[in-house]
Amino acid sequence: MTYLYETIPLRTGDKPRHYEIQQGMNDAPLSRHPETGEPIRRVILGGWGVFTGKSKGDSGQGGCDCGPGGCG
Secondary structure, three states: OEEEEEEOOOOOOOOOOEEEEEOOOOOOOOOEOOOOOOEEEEOOOOOOOOOOOOOOOOOOOOOOOOOOOOOO
């Protein structure tokens, strides 16, 4: 799987840098970048959900522009 990680800023005002890192599903989250050694943390993204409404730009084809029956 590909996980999104970000650096942990050491100084106020520093912006985190983002990395996509390949890991197995059962691997523990990394605390250091494997190449640079910088402190990093895994970014938690939204999970699976149920889409039941229409969004801006929706074509009326199941809510995701995959076709009349949706993406399944």
